[in-house]
Amino acid sequence: MEQKHKQSDMNEIKEMFDFIRENMQVMDGKLSDVIKELRDTKLENAAIKTEIKAQGIKIANLERAIRKKNLIFKGIMEDKKEDFELTKHKTIKICESLGVPMKPEFDVDQVRRIGKQIPGKPRPILLQLTTTNKKFEILGKTKGLRGSNIWIDEDYPKEIQEERKIPRSENKK
Template structure:
């Protein structure tokens, strides 16, 4: 009988010890849950801050490209200098777009990429934003030629614009007037486009 009482007491002590350990585990677990919640909140805050920084950097990059245009399809010479690229762009402006090149100041013109089967695009930075806008208004005169003029955007914006192309084509097939402005698709019905 004494053995049975001792075993019962040992079991009771063991159970009390286990309950104490379990209480400690619950306390530690509760503290860990709180720490995890705080870490999740910190990560969310940091992710928001990183996204904000990425957006600001992208904005600054696009602002630095504000006066740029990309001329694609102009004949390429393998060892073309910046000066030669500028002359070729001015020839397009004068002969194809019928613009007075004496009034347009080019800050810099250079080829982008490596020589290959196709002509490398020429990135042109104009001194004045209004020159860039004037060239874009006249770009429709290039229709039917192998030369294209596009605005120069950051990689992030170029990807967004590329992703919008299927929706742009679909809207045009439905008879809507559609174009991409910066990184947004603008759609209107033909009847409201002139309003």
Template structure:
């Protein structure tokens, strides 16, 4: 009985892994757009609005032929609903994703399309990821794992090193200029020593002049 239960449990686990893989593949070419005004009158308007944002705001060349599908998700409310955009190729998806920072300062932002299970895992990994970056490790979060990039320093660590370097360099520069002033002062002082021991003109006695009592 225990053997059958273990076999059944193993079968269920494998099925779950298979379903996770299928879902990952289905979402592989997806991006989720947030903050896009819900003003479209039909499906064509929705596609056109997204393509316009990608071309004009993100400066990524994208045509309607490169869009496989677009749909709003969630219930209607006060805020615009997110849009799941499916591209025809993973390459185009990555090209757009790399330019996500170009939307900073606008009402729009984009994220990758992950299943709820993966989103929870990524949320749990955020604290560990932050800690590794603070330690100087160049770590990135890819899907449901933290990946360490060898031979590189994290951006956070570079900033910290830069700040430390600035703090240490400033006093050195000041003390350096001060030491130059001291050295110059010593040099002038040294140059004045021989002249101090030289006799004054009034103290000199000409060699061809005899004393009065001679």
């Protein structure tokens, strides 16, 4: 009887081991599937990151292209009831005072104040020119503004503006 009991216990243990082995094989299969899926997801993620980086470069290039004919005029006082025509007249007057002849209908694509209005502080003016030649002609004569509170900058994307704000000594490190 005792041997039958031992045999029965051995059979039970064997069945348990078989059951555990089968479950482990199922788990191994599932784990292999998860690992494969994770590998596929990583590859897909890398491809998406590459595409996003390429799209970012394209967007930055488009933004530079859009801004390449723009100038930003700063320090020009803003009238309370200033409209498009008055803003355009002010920028053209400054350009002409620098010795740059301007024909608004040919040289100016668009002009407007940018940013939030803050009492007592004039907003910058964005001047979109029709040619880059006119832009560089104006920039080349900005020395004529020395001693005034007016200055003219190129219209850079935000990333470049942030880089330019970093003190040059930090930039050299």
